[in-house]
Structure formats: structure tokens, C-alpha cells
Amino acid sequence: MHERISFLEAKEEVLKNFNAKPDKEKDRVPHFCSGCPHNTSTVVPEGSRALAGIGCHYMVQWMDRETDTFTHMGGEGVTWVGHSPFTNEKHIFANLGDGTYYHSGTLAIRAAVSGKVNITYKILYNDAVAMTGGQTVDGPLDPATISRQIAAEGVKPIIVVTDDPEKYPADYPWAAGVTVRHRNELDAVQRELREMPGVSAMIYDQTCASEKRRRRKIGKFPDPAKRAVINEAVCEGCGDCSVQSNCLSVEPLETDFGRKRQINQSSCNKDYSCVRGFCPSFVTVEGGQLKKPAKVTMGDKSGPASQLPEPILPSTSEPYGIVVTGIGGTGVVTVGQILAVAAHLEGKGSSVLDMSGLAQKGGPVMSHVRLADSQADIHSTRVGTGMADLVIGCDMIVTTSRDALSRMGEGRTFAVVNGTGAPTAAFVRNPNWQFPGESAEANIRAACGANNVDFIDAGQIATALMGDNIATNMFMLGYAWQKGRVPLSEKAIMRAIELNGVSIDFNKNSFTWGR
Secondary structure: OHHHHHHHHHHHHHHOOOOOOOOOOOOOOOOOOOOOOHHHHOOOOOOOOEEOOOOHHHHHHHOOOOEEOOOOOOOOOHHHHHHHHHOOOOOEEEEEEHHHHHHHHHHHHHHHHHHOOOEEEEEEEOOOEHHHOOEOOOOOOOHHHHHHHHHHHOOOOEEEEEOOHHHOOOOOOOOOOOEEEEHHHHHHHHHHHOOOOOEEEEEEEOOOHHHHHHHHHOOOOOOOOEEEEEOOOOOOOOOHHHHHHOOOOEEEEEEOOEEEEEEOOOOOOOOOHHHOOOOOOEEEEEOOOOOOOOOOOOOOOOOHHHHOOOOOOOOOOOOEEEEEEEEOOOOHHHHHHHHHHHHHHOOOEEEEEEEOHHHHHOOEEEEEEEEEOOHHHOOOOOOOOOOOOEEEEOOHHHHOOHHHHOOOOOOOOEEEEEOOOOOOOHHHHOOOOOOOHHHHHHHHHHHHOHHHEEEEOHHHHHHHHHOOHHHHHHHHHHHHHHOOOOOOOHHHHHHHHHHOOOEEEOOOOEEEOOO
């Protein structure tokens, strides 16, 4: 007992050097997905500010876009009713998501009309409850219905802004007086509305980028045969593409001529807002497809797979703790699920505790996985301080966070860490941001022991093998298994992958992930 207390005290002393609260310059802070409509919709014109609301757009508060405060669902903009008589500020914007609008947001609009305040509601119609996983909105809702409802409440004028005005037929049943404008006119539209007395509205209509991606995979959404690429020989690394798009798929590219920019084609959702501005380095390729990697021979009995020794797997006679860390939206939670299903197939006990929250939006994700011979042997779902037997670090920055380091025990924990650095949201704001690779490596080695850590460029290898870096996390799991650190059979893991709806064909270099 005294030995354990001394260990915990020593661990806590080391962790004092790490911030308990997220640091948006150093940590992996949640951000809008690549191509998210809110990257554009939450911009306000110079001289204006906005109030935040419930939904993904809540994250705009830490994006330097003059948007503040939060409220309960259905209270969007209502605080302005209370304090507008006591300020010289004449007008304000309020963000309101379509799911919140249907739930109770109409009451907030009604309160603003009743209060006779000058406010413009930016109703963000993205066709999904994106913050919590992409569910459909609970009820029949479309932009035309919204326009008629708020017009009946006394809201005017109402302007629809969209990335595709042509999709609305001439007889689309808008409320009387509604006009439709392209999103390129967003700034002009907002400047017009802020001069209008009373309650006005802008309906910003653009489908959630993550939902577009999911629907394209199953053939239920148009997939433009068009990609944006950056000619690195022309790029000057100014970062204007990040300013224009606010997009995480615009990444740094280190060259002999300095830092340039590149588009991560694996995460790009074809929003094309990065091409705005005046930049001669951008090229759009129409009709082409991404080049597939050369075929590998892993399905061949004489290939490299046959030369790998069968690992000696660890025992689960005592509960075995695995911590999986990574970036939200890349399948970290899926790795934990696959381990649990594989354990079930072998008749073993398992538990999974996912620490996610807003993390699916590019933030930090951590899954605690515990495995044992019997379910009765597992008394806690959380891997204790210093008690991890294995850390699968799918992202180095998350792996070196305070929460992750606290699970590592020197001499006990073995860590396999993806050494391929992925930029954080800080790069969108700061073109000179540097990936903290050296310090992160040092912290992980100190926590586990220098000989207990393997760094591997998993992102680059997975992309070279499968043509998409979405395969990285599964590659990390396979690497950890081959090192003899995952106490489950290959057969059970592969079957769990199949049950999860993943199809892997090494001979065709195809990797298909179910929804």
C-alpha cells in the first residue's frame, strides 16, 4: 500500500509540468471538420460580433471570430434581449443550428421578436445533428419550412445563403420575399442584414461535410470528380489558403525551399473554399483519380507476411490494460471496439471506456480497454495511474497529453506511437506552428522507459500500402500485435474487423470502412 501511494505521489509530481486545461497552441483542440459549412458560415463582417449556441458551431468561440458566450438549448440570442437596452451596440448576430432550431430554438426567435431587438439569426442548416455523430434531425425540416415558420413569427428579411443556389427549382416553396444568394456573397449579405431594424434571418444551407463523406461512400451523395491540389514549386507558404478555408486538410509541407502547403487528400471533403483568394499555386484536377500505390504481395504465401514470426501473446490471467490514443474522427474508438469484440469471440472478459466528447471533431480521443480471462476479473473500466500494459499511440500529441502520460508506468508500459505528425488547429491560425515531435518523444520515453517505446511512421506506411491514411490506426493495432503486446489471437482480431464492416484487400490495395 505504501509503495503504491509513493508511486502515485511521484507520478503526480511529474505531471505538475503539464497543463490540466487544454492549450490551443500546444494541444490537440477540437476544430471544425475539413470542409465543414461552419468554416464559412460562422464568419462575421468587420465591426460585428456574434453569440454562440448549441452545436458544432459552439467551437467557433476559440477560433478568433468575434463570437462569445454560450447558452442552454433554446436560449440562443436571448441574452441580447436582456442587455441590448444597456449598450450602444446596435446589432448582433446569433448562431442557431437546425437541430436546435427544431428542438426549441424557435422559442428564442420568438423571444427576440417580442423583445423588439435588432438581431440577425444565422440559422445553420447542415442536414445533420453533427456534434453527436451525424443523426438526422428529429422531425421534418428543410430550408423552405424554416423560412415559412420564421416569417410567420415576424422575422424579416430572410436571405438564404448556400454553396449551390442552382439546386433550388423556381417553384421551391419559400416564404414570400425570400431571396437566395451564393455563399461567396456572405459578407455582403451580413452587412445588409445588420442594418435592418428588428429580427432578421440568414439561413445558411450547406450539408455537413462528414455526412457528405459518409453518404458518398455508399453512393447516396454526389461525389464531384474534382480535387484541389497545391503546386509546391509555386506555393510561397503564406498561409492564405488556411485563412480562406479554416480547414484542417491544408497541411504544412517541409521542402528544401522552406515550408509550403499541401492538401491532405485522405481527409479533404471537397469544399473548395481553400481556392478562394488570389493564389497561383492552386490547381484543380477534374476527372482524375488519386494514384493508387503499387500492389503489395502480402496475400502471397511467399511474401513478407510469411517471414514474420508468430508472436508470443501476453497472458490475461490478470487484467490487461490497453490505452488507445488518437485524433477524433479517425477510428480510435473503433480500435477499442474491435479489441472488445475479439475478446468476446475468444470467450474472454473485456471493458471499454471511451473518452471522447467533442473529440470526434479533430480533438483528443482516448479509449481505456481492459481484457481478462473472465469478466468477473475486471473491477474497473478505467486503466489506473501507471497501470497501462500497452499504449497504442495513434497520435503523438494526444499520447503526450497529461491524461495519457498518467497511465504509463516506467518499466511496465510498452508504447507503440505513430511518428507521422499531423498538424493541429493551431496551424490554421499560425502558419509558423511547429509540430512538437522531439519534446513529445522525450516525455513518452521518460514515462515508459527508453527501451519500452517504438516510434513508427505509421501514417506514411499505411498511406503507401492502402492509399489512405484512415488505415493508420488499424496498422498501429497490427504493429502492436506483431510485437507480442496484444493478448488476442490474429483470427479473433480479423473476425472482429470483418464484423465491423471493414473490407481489406491487399492484392487490390483497397480499404473500405463501414459507417
